[in-house]
Amino acid sequence: MEALFPLPTLSVAPGPDGFASETLVYRVTPRPKPKFHTVIDPRRVFGDTPGTYTVTTRVRAAAHGDVALELFSTLKAGTLEIEDRFDCVWRGGLHPGRLTRTTGGARKEHADFIDSPYPFPAATYPDVLIPFLMRGQRRDGQRRSLCAWTSDRFIARVYYESRERKVLHLPVGSLSATEVWMYPDLNDWVSLGGVLTKLAKPLLPRYEMWFEDAAPHRVAKFEGSYGPPGAPEVLLELLRVET
Numbered sequence: 001m002e003a004l005f006p007l008p009t010l011s012v013a014p015g016p017d018g019f020a021s022e023t024l025v026y027r028v029t030p031r032p033k034p035k036f037h038t039v040i041d042p043r044r045v046f047g048d049t050p051g052t053y054t055v056t057t058r059v060r061a062a063a064h065g066d067v068a069l070e071l072f073s074t075l076k077a078g079t080l081e082i083e084d085r086f087d088c089v090w091r092g093g094l095h096p097g098r099l100t101r102t103t104g105g106a107r108k109e110h111a112d113f114i115d116s117p118y119p120f121p122a123a124t125y126p127d128v129l130i131p132f133l134m135r136g137q138r139r140d141g142q143r144r145s146l147c148a149w150t151s152d153r154f155i156a157r158v159y160y161e162s163r164e165r166k167v168l169h170l171p172v173g174s175l176s177a178t179e180v181w182m183y184p185d186l187n188d189w190v191s192l193g194g195v196l197t198k199l200a201k202p203l204l205p206r207y208e209m210w211f212e213d214a215a216p217h218r219v220a221k222f223e224g225s226y227g228p229p230g231a232p233e234v235l236l237e238l239l240r241v242e243t
Helices: 042-046 127-133 193-203
Strands: 020-030 051-059 067-077 080-090 094-103 107-112 124-126 144-151 154-170 173-184 207-212 219-225 233-242
Touching: 020 042, 042 233, 067 094, 067 127, 080 127, 094 124, 107 144, 124 127, 127 144, 127 219, 154 219, 154 233, 173 219
Parallel strands: 124 144
Antiparallel strands: 020 051, 020 233, 051 067, 067 080, 080 094, 094 107, 144 154, 154 173, 173 207, 207 219, 219 233
16 A cells, blocks of 8 residues: 655744745766666766755645645756646645646646546655655655656556665765665556565666655655656755755
8 A cells, every 4th residue: 555655844943834944955966877777868968067956845734634745846957957846735644735847948737636637546746756755754664655646647656665774975964864765666567476576676776765864854865767767867965954
């Protein structure tokens, strides 16, 4: 079963509107060792200069049916600029609300998960925002699943599980963090059965993310496709924290 995410806790006091707010700024470079096959070379997308990825999270005490979390992200790399604005409502867990995605001046998309004509599973979240919604999730070694949304006509089940702790040396400084793997469910495309799926797991391409062990468990580092498998693969490293 897919698990709804809990509400993350930020280390800042709420403002007059009831929201606590935090902004994380990351350095963006192509992933050093790609794990997915893709026709889009991230080096051509990002150029020779590191980009930036800014994620602002706004959280307020959850009330039934109200917007409990707002996430704003902007990726700037080379000539590429993508902006996402997403909110979640609280119904015993974070349910997706609405998403607006703007890609430069070329494309603008809207997705309404509340009034969607498609019967999405409850734990369905936009693919590139998943790590930043996971920061309140338990990291106890148990395998859990969710559905990653790429468009209204394409979602995929993915699994995630915590691995080992390590000290990361990042632009923001040294942090103790727990690694989390996220990988696709191949049974979405072809039925392999339990035994073959277990044998294939070490060979599956995966996303790797590290959450700082200390509260508020920010995303310290991420390696994976910026989107579904086949999208350009990036490395995000925490550069600074703004509140």
